[in-house]
Amino acid sequence: MNLFSLENKKALITGGTHGLGMAMAEGLANAGAELIITSTTPSKLEDALAHYKSKGYKASGFIFDVTDEKLAAEKVAEIESTIGAIDILVNNAGIIKRVPAEDMEISEFRRVLDVDITGAFIMAQLVGRKMIERKEGKIINICSMMSELGRNTVSAYAAAKGGLKMLTRNLATEWAKHNIQVNGIGPGYFATSQTAPIRHNGHPFNDFIVGRTPAGRWGDPEDLQGTAVFLASKASDFVNGQIIYVDGGILATIGKPSNEN
Template sequence: MSILDNFSLKGKVALVTGASYGIGFAIAEGYAKAGATIVFNDINQELVNKGLKAYEEAGITAYGYVCDVTNEEQVNDMVKEIENEVGVIDILVNNAGIIKRIPMCDMTAAEFRQVIDIDLNGPFIVSKAVIPSMIKKGHGKIINICSMMSELGRETVSAYAAAKGGLKMLTKNIASEYGEFNIQCNGVGPGYIATPQTAPLREEGHPFNSFIIAKTPAARWGEPDDLVGPAVFLASDASNFVNGHILYVDGGILAYIGKQPQ
């Protein structure tokens, strides 16, 4: 057997939440190329349809479901549907999330709770829904999309940093609680990634663009495809003894103190 066979996802069912576009779509596309069957959800039918069209254009057969990851009943119903229509979920990527860039003292408690609900409670709810069948099947992979804000703070992201810090510890706790059932739970922590949402910040001359490039040893923004290899590794048999780990894909930002001012 080739060592590359350990990275194959052939015959696996992968649920990537919120994967109609962006980072989730890139990871799901990579999983499909590695042989997995792709299932995804989004908050409304319009986004699900957008995702289905994008997968079709990429030559991928994907199954889309409307589901709010913060609604436990909806999540449980979706997981049952997936098991009946596609198969038991082998790989879960908790990708769905939001960020609200609001100074802490200007943020309402309701806004803070919304971010915590989607970015932290959502992964808890979806993981809890898939773990029982993973235990019965004898294996499972859960990958949580964490963040550099799992480690660092920054202005205007108090709720996001709190949620992603909590998600890091949820990752470690799932690994601790269910590792004996051959379930591995790890996280991917993206750095600053070039997506449509960050396009205005990446314009030439924008101070934030200059700041990120100066703070990153790779001297560039990441691309969604930079996350695919690490995500495939954590979903594959190649990572069967990797558990409770957060793999930061940040071009070296967390290792770097930054350039000395001129």
């Protein structure tokens, strides 16, 4: 199992203070990685670090917005000089605005793209430059099923995540020669605090997701951990430019008739 060991590796997870980002960070820590967490909210970062440390993980945190190129560069340099080389980058920070396309303010559209794809590029470039020097590194971009499918009210998010999929492939194309693997994870629908209000039998969206998913359930955040560890470890050294969808099979099927069990 040494192929999956992350002992002595340092993993930077942007926005890893809650939800799926926290679940993936825990998976990396369980495999031996030291965690470096970013956030834009001091209170959330403080709570997250307390949570990680309560589990015995080695973790530190930094406050900055991934879209602030100058500050991000300063923080990455600080991390590399005080903590050590960043072996794994998980571009998890992201936002979504649920607004019908005809009503969305252009400023909102730009903000979603700025965080979800430009921020990921800024971090990949800053960390990737150091990885190129060392001839080694793992970058994991958190994509989405919206990298493949459209859905009402998420035009900006879908555009950003579709772009992130292609950015993943392009960075892999450019950086594979430096022994850097750039891949993505596309989560399906997961049971998180945000989805709790709609995850009960009889709620139309809950019934839709459970019926639409071949596995017949919502994902558990821990379901993402194995894929994150795989893409962060030596086990994926010849895997590059791929998006692994952890979705219970949604993207594999056209669905089933409403009267089919």
